[in-house]
Amino acid sequence: MESYINELKRYNTKVVIRVCDPTYDVRPLKNAGIKVSKLLKLIVYDLS
Numbered sequence: 050m051e052s053y054i055n056e057l058k059r060y061n062t063k064v065v066i067r068v069c070d071p072t073y074d075v076r077p078l079k080n081a082g083i084k085v086s087k088l089l090k091l092i093v094y095d096l097s
Contacts (some may be wrong), residue, residue, distance in 0.1 A: 050074075054081045 054077060057065070064084045075085040 050077050054078060054083070057081075057083055
């Protein structure tokens with residue numbers, strides 16, 4: 050995780066968006082000042 054966080058910091062990453070179920074502890078990311086959010090599914094209805 051440390052090398053991953055270093056790479057994210059290299060690109061000044063502020064937010065990581067999860068697109069699947071969690072497989073890792075987010076605390077190290079949060080402690081590094083990187084916010085972790087979950088991708089929300091958007092349901093689009095065809096009203097025509």
